[in-house]
Amino acid sequence: MFEAGKFVQSFPEYGAERQGAPMKAFNRVSDGPIRKRCGVQNPDVVAIIDPTLLEAVRPSEGCTENTVYLINTPESPEAVKSKLGLPQGARVITIDATKITLEEFGQNRPNAPMLGTFAHVFSEVPIESFVEHFSRKMKNLPEKILEANKRAIKRGYEEVLIG
């Protein structure tokens, strides 16, 4: 997004720093400078990387009717809507990112396909830019793993269910 000329801000909310612990992270994207540094209260986009959190937290807190949900789950958008008590008109995109990464590189690391799913929200930035940026940032990965991740990003874009 930064390379596409946007102003961006990204920060985590640290709790317990151990692998698998639930954590929140916030991002802001803007056409102008970003001064606010507090947590995001009314998100335009909610991305849920770990599907077990659907049961544990209330991801719709502070959301509006225009909020887009990007959810890593094998379930359909309709099933997620009824689980979260969202109205039928809510915008939910689901992707089985866990399955994709298990197939592509045998590990449950759903971040790369979720990046591809994200490209549906920021449609002015083509999916190729996300792949290219990832490749540059992760240039130290072994060639085979990097290629698997690139495929995973593209599949994260292509295999979505849009509700």
Next chain:
Amino acid sequence: MPRREIISGNWAFAEAMRQINPDVVAAYPITPSTDIPMKFAEFVANGKVDTNFVTVESEHSAITACVTAAAAGARVMTASSANGVALMHEIFPIAAFFRNPIVFGLVNRSLGAPINIHCDHSDSMGERDAGWVHLYCEDAQEAYDSAILAVRLAEHKDILSPVFVCQDGFITSHSFEAVSMLDDETVKSFVGERDADLPLLDVDNPVTYGSFAMSEYYFEIKRQQVEAHRNVLKHYDSVARDYESVSGRFYPKLDKYRTDDADFIVVVMSSASGVVKDVVDELREKGVKAGCLRIRMFRPFPAADVAEVLGKAKAVAVLDRALSIGGTAPLSAEVKSALYDAGAHVPLQSCVYGLGGRDFFPQHAMEIFADLQKGNIRAEERYIGLLE
């Protein structure tokens, strides 16, 4: 080449350190400033700097090594947070008395107990009277720029004082955003070489550091340190203008945001000022004359300038991210004192916010301004966002 990259506040500070290429860095890592010595250790290991990097067994040793190296004539930098800063407490006044121009990346974190890794200003405020210059940064860009600027400020012949460059733990230190960085050559020529006045290692001109000074001399020596801080107020702007000439960015002692004709002004430091400024814009659109005064330089405190900005306001709120339990919070105390000296009787509300990383949202700033407008001002301090 100048670059603009997405990096964190800590990495930005470490990147400035790489470009400054100090003679000595002695450090002991502590959250949330850990990234600074960690990143710098990488630069050392990869031969990107010529620094003598001293890893020690405690913060007390880290700052002691910094003081001795600076007395020897070296250019010295380090970083720490919270209880690490508190462990250095004994040595900070010695650095100031030795007139060691150390530049210190202080990443603000609450002082335990209870143990908490998040931001407030209780660590640096504990060093309020140590004789160091305190600069508080709003974002990563300012932390980067201030690190470079602070070298020249600290080493100014009329100043020779150590400088804390403070940024908010996690909020700034771990937030990734775009930062514009100068090219290495520009930084190198801006900071130049340290030309130490009375270095310990100049064996042809021997000097004594750490000597005994009883009641005959102690007072006079402390008075000289007061003079050094007066000189900070005098010379800061010219150093900041020099930095502007190479970077295009000017950082005044006070960041006056829409205060010129403001009736209601919120005074704040560091990262929370972004939220206040956004709320000021919102209120201005509704016709409310709101303003934000961000105090960037807390020591020396630019009291006369502060009084000039606030003196004509109808009401002022001062936001402290630290307590002085049983007394007035530090920033409030300074502002009240400045107004008293100027004979300005402006209604003032002291507010404490954000302790232990409690978030500060726009609705909090909105409520503070609403109370100022209503004249709902009390002598007791208020606690913003506290669960009561």
